[in-house]
Amino acid sequence: MDATNTNGILMVNLGTPDSTKVSDVRKYLRQFLMDERVIDKPYWVRKLVVECFIMPTRPKASAEAYKSIWWEEGSPLLILSQRLQKLLQEKVKTPVALGMRYGNPSAESAISELLEKVKDLKKIFLIPLYPHYAMSSYETAVVDVQDTIKKMKLDVELDVLPPYYQNEKYIDALVDSAKEHLEWDYDHLLFSYHGIPERHLCKADPTGEHCLKVKDCCHVPSEAHNVCYRHQVFRTSEEFVKKANIPEGKYSVSFQSRLGRDPWLTPYTDATFTKLAESGVKKLLLLSPAFVSDCLETLEELCEEGAEIFEEAGGEELRVVPCLNENKVWVDTLASWCKERGFE
Incomplete structure (x- = not known):
């Protein structure tokens, strides 16, 4: 040094x-x-x-x-x-x-x-x-x-x-990490982000009157977006699908790992697994961009519990893209x- x-x-x-x-x-x-x-x-x-x-x-x-x-x-x-x-x-x-x-x-x-x-x-x-x-x-x-x-x-x-969350280099890294998996003949791509209580959005909102109060708040310009988790995860997903050329209608966003009974961001990932399988999705590809390193939430909650929920609901295979890691x-x-x- x-x-x-x-x-x-x-x-x-x-x-x-x-x-x-x-x-x-x-x-x-x-x-x-x-x-x-x-x-x-x-x-x-x-x-x-x-x-x-x-x-x-x-x-x-x-x-x-x-x-x-x-x-x-x-x-x-x-x-x-x-x-x-x-x-x-x-x-x-x-x-x-x-x-x-x-x-x-x-x-x-x-x-x-x-x-x-x-x-x-x-x-x-x-x-x-x-x-x-x-x-x-x-x-x-x-x-x-x-x-x-x-x-x-x-x-x-x-x-x-x-x-x-929307930095071009970060998005490039995400797409590069998923490129081999995107070649799979999947039916649907699900972005699963760690959930947070809805009240956290409102508490962080510097305007006090935008998050969850304005219709389609995450897509209506506001300074609240600088500290709005929900807006930012949507942006990551949007930038990813644009860069990776994912067709409209072939992807969606959900939120995992909720705790307690208070309202958390929806839709919930576990419920989404069931809904997608019941709608006819057989091959599901999953990405978890909120994590840059694989951990309990990706390796156990998604790869193990998630696959079980999806398959029990009629799905055939759930593939989880590893985090950015190395x-x-x-x-x-x-x-x-x-x-x-x-x-x-």
């Missing part, structure tokens, strides 16, 4: 339990669900919901789910994120560190790693590994890093990569964004 360098690059992903032990999964879930940007209720309500209604049963069930997708090396999300870190480091001279919003390695340990490699750290380029803005993903990751820098009492400037175009894209900002 260049001893005169004062810059560092920090990638942040969601996180993962340290192991499939129920105790480790419980610890991870508690940290995740007690985040006020995930369950955005007063502390006492959040505490009550998490400890009384979720913790008694969820950790054991989640541990079993993690066991079904766990690799010999460890958590798929962590291993894939580490591989991405290494590949990006091969493209740039600026030190690259990896942190997780929940679990290990923490943002603090990642920044400490940069401090060890950079003698006089002055600036960090933060890359949230979330293409779309949501308070429960992108926003909480950025705030966590900001709070960590304050906690560590560092005089460091933070340059944050904005959501890249895709070369994706790595080159990240490197280009670093260099554009002076993090050579």
Whole structure:
């Protein structure tokens, strides 16, 4: 590394339990669900919901789910994120560190790693590994890093990569990662995005009067779109089908992984599997662009549970396109964004 360098690059992903032990999964879930940007209720309500209604049963069930997708090396999300870190480091001279919003390695340990490699750290380029803005993903990751820098009492400037949901290079990487699968004779392409509560859209809306209040709000111009998850996932899908030449009517969008009884973004992915199969779709291709690294939600919820639901409803085959993971175009894209900002 260049001893005169004062810059560092920090990638942040969601996180993962340290192991499939129920105790480790419980610890991870508690940290995740007690985040006020995930369950955005007063502390006492959040505490009550998490400890009384979720913790008694969820950790054991989640541990079993993690066991079904766990690799010999460890958590798929962590291993894939580490591989991405290494590949990006091969493209740039600026030190690259990896942190997780929940679990290990923490943002603090990642920044400490940069401090060890950079003698006089002055600036960090933060890359949230979330293409779309949501308070429960992108926003909480950025705030966590900001709070960590304050906690560590560092005089460091933070340059944050904005959501890249419609960035041409990101779309190119998505299409490249899916190109072989798009050659399959599929009947329908489903984009499944991680769901969020509808109230999160309204809470993030800076106008207070656009999201879910204006007819066809996601396609009516508004400053709310800068922080509107729903608008942004629609844009990703639209840009993808345009670039990949997917015919109108051969694709749709759905939302997965809902929690609790409050209204979440619809249509729900599990219900969509059944609806598509019952409508005559036999070969279903699925893409999950909200995730850049394969994880529990893609490997277990979609590949395993999703395939079972689809086939039980009359479908014949569900193919899930792997996330960007170590895709070369994706790595080159990240490197280009670093260099554009002076993090050579």
